[in-house]
Amino acid sequence: MREMRRRNIYFRDKVAVRRSKLFSSLSLDEASRNRIVIIAEKPQAAERIQSVLNIPAVPARGHLFTLRTKRDKLPSFDVYWSCTKVMKEVLVNILDFIYEVGPDLIIIATDDDREGEVIGYNIFRYLYEGKKWKMNDLFSYDPLPFIHRMYMTALTKYGIEKAFSNIRRMKEDQLAQGLGRNYADCVIGLNLSKALTRRIKLESPDLRRGFSLGRVQTPVLTFITNSTFSEIREESYSISYKYCVLKDTVIELYDSNISPGVYKVVDVRESVKEIEQARPLPNYNDVILELSDKIPSEIIDSALEDLHLKGLITYPRTHSNYCSDPHELYLSYLEMSNWKLINTEIFKFEYSPSIKVKGEKQPIFLTVDGIRERENLTGVERLVADRIFQMMILTFAPPIKVLTREIVLETGDTIQVARKIIDGVNVSFEREFEYKFRDTITIVERREKMRGYRHHFEFPEDKRVISWMVSKNIGTEATRTQYIPKLKERGYLDRGGLPTRLGYSIVSLFSRLIDVELTYKLEEKLNSLSSLHELSVFRSEINRMTIEMYNTVMSADxxxxxxxxxxxxxxMKFAERGRALFAVCRCGYELLLSR
Ligand SMILES: [Zn+2]
Structure with a gap:
């Protein structure tokens, strides 16, 4: 520790030169390049940056610091950034690295999202202050004017060089939202979880496990529990004429439930309709929702992360469908046409009408390397890259022409209508798109109803949970896939994703305490934070809410x-065996609550 302190003092003296110089006086000539250290988020990112810019870069390996509350008194608002044992090693590595280079300037190059800002801000603040800081001391020192930040849209040569030539200040709104989110999650989650755990342990002092409640986690559990059911329901079925064959002007019907008949065709009407299929480039939610019925969302999430770190796609945790830098996209499309993957006739080296330039973030697309490497990828990465690739092509897709043929039949007392739908498509796209030609004829008829019973069993798969979160606007791109694994780990969902008995009782007790409405309002407030100074009002609001909820947990039946x-x-009483939680009765009866 003494060694670390020595390094900090060294570092502060060294950067004191820069400290007096504000952001605006920055000049990056060749000579000063040797005196820079770049801090990236992941090791692969640091490697790529170093090889492109020839400037030493060191990775932070995600969150070095996590928010904790002091243990003794509840509810606690004494929130500080703590560094785990593993992360302490990373921190020492960063200090060693910086000590070796002896830079005049540190550039933060973590990811361009809220978490990236928090990671970068925390490291920078630690380096300058030489100590961990408490949220209460937010304004004791303001490093923002001294932070030099580069934002990369992709880890390509182009993306990295462009970011380096556009060194700017940290985005204060993104940082405030990140700090606010961390604070709200920590203060609400830790205080309520500790309160609940304490109360349960009063009755069952031998339990080792804790019981958690969370700002977003509990509404997600409530949603899953409420949309899970298993019951026998009465159902009505309807029969319709499903199979038939067209024979000149007469139609013959076949259906196992209906005796075949021959009907005279009275009239045939044709109409052509165009259906627009070009759509904007995908953001994070689009990709997750497209694929999560096949693959668990956290696996898609890590595949996206890996593809990004290999420089094959743009930064994936984006909510943008618009292009901030069309040039980068243009290079990718050019590469696709070089490989004859898109038709240059249609591409014509112009931007597609479905690509709009707006905002400062990129949507997800394959970089030039991504297009070259796509076919060498395997497994989930290949699947994800292929889907993104398809979505890129779809930005140029011409409208589908749909031919509808209505056949009017004479059937004695009723008139029936048959439809034939033929999908037409621009020939030059045949290689890229696969179309299913629907050529069966459906006869629309009065339906007959039948009754029966069926066992319904349903629970929401990842895709539905995430699209629910997106529709309610709770959670962020970086966190939405984490809640289901978290709920499984805490014993509220079983391995198959179904609520455990414990999960059900937590929901029945606390779903009103931490409900969707409240979470939604908080998210809105979080997303509208634009400066660090707004955080003080926000924090006192969170504290007030926490006290209220804390009292409810403490007095709940x-x-x-x-x-x-x-x-x-x-x-019955709680008992633990290994990681499993049981309810046990004196008579010997046992009930598994959570595995
Ligand atoms: Zn009993």
Whole structure:
């Protein structure tokens, strides 16, 4: 530790030169390049930056610091940034690295999102202050005017060089939103979880596990629990005429439920309709939602991350469908036409009408390397890259022509209509798109109803949970895929994603305490934070809410948490075996609550 302190002092003296110079006086000539250290988020990113710019770069390996509250008194608002044992090593590595280079200037090059800002800000603040800081001391020192930041849209040569030539200040709104989110999650989550755990342990002091409640986690659990059901329901079925064959002007019907008949065609009407299929480039949610019915969303998320770190796609945690830098996209399309992957006749080296230039973030697309490497990829990465590739081509897709043929039949007392739908498509795109030609004829008819019983069993797959979160605007691109694994780890969902008994009782007790409406309002507030100074009002609001919720948890009637024994109707108690949680009764009856 003494060694570390020595390095900090050294570092502060060294950068004191720069400290007096504000951001605007920055000049990056060749000579000063030797005196720079770049801090990236991931090791691969640091490697790429170093090889492109020939400037020493060191990775932060994600969050070096995590928010914690002091343990003794609840509710606690004494929130500080703590560094785990593993992360302390990373921190020492960064200090060693900087010590070796002895730079005049540190550039933060973490990811361009809220978490990236928080990571960069924390490292920078630690380097300058030489100590971990508390959220209460937010304004004791303001490093923002001294932070030099580069924002890369892709880890390509072009993307990195462009970011380096556009060194700018840290985006204060993004940082404030990141710090606010960390604060809200920590203060609400830790205080309520500790309160609940304490109360349960009063009755069951031998339990080792904790019981968690979370600002976003609990509404997600509520959604999953409410949309999970298993029941026998009465159902009505309808039969329609499904199979038939066209024979000149007469139609013959076949259907197992209906005796075949021959009908005279009275009239045939044709109409052509165009359906627009070009669409903008995808953002993070688009890609996750496209693929998450096949693959768990956290696996897609890590594939996106890996593709980005290899420089094959733009930064994936983006909510933008618009292009901030059309030049980068242009290079990718040019590469596609070089490989004859898109038709230059249609491409014509102009931007497609479905690509709009707006904002400062890129949507997701394959970089030039991504287009070259796509066919060498395997597994989930290949699947994800292929889907993004398809989406890129779709920005140029011409409208689909749909031919509808209505056949009017004479059937004695009723008139029936048959439709034939033929999908037409621009010939030059045949290589890229696969179309299913629907050529069966459906006869629209009065339907007959039948009754039956069926066992319904349903629970929401990842895709539905995430699209629900997107529609309610809760969580962020960087976090939405993490809640289901988290709920499984905490024993609220089983391995298959179904709520455990424990999950059900947590929801029945606390879903009103931390509900979607409240979470939604908080998210809105978080997303509108634009400066660090707004954080003080925001924090006191969070504190007030936390006290209210804390009191509710402390006074809640927890008896619903403990099941009643089905044999002797007494209240059961919690017991632990390994990681599994049971409810046990004196009569010997046991119930598994969570594995
Ligand atoms: Zn019993």
């Amino acid at each position: 927890l008896s619903d948490l403990y099941p009643t024994c089905p044999k002797c109707h007494k209240r």
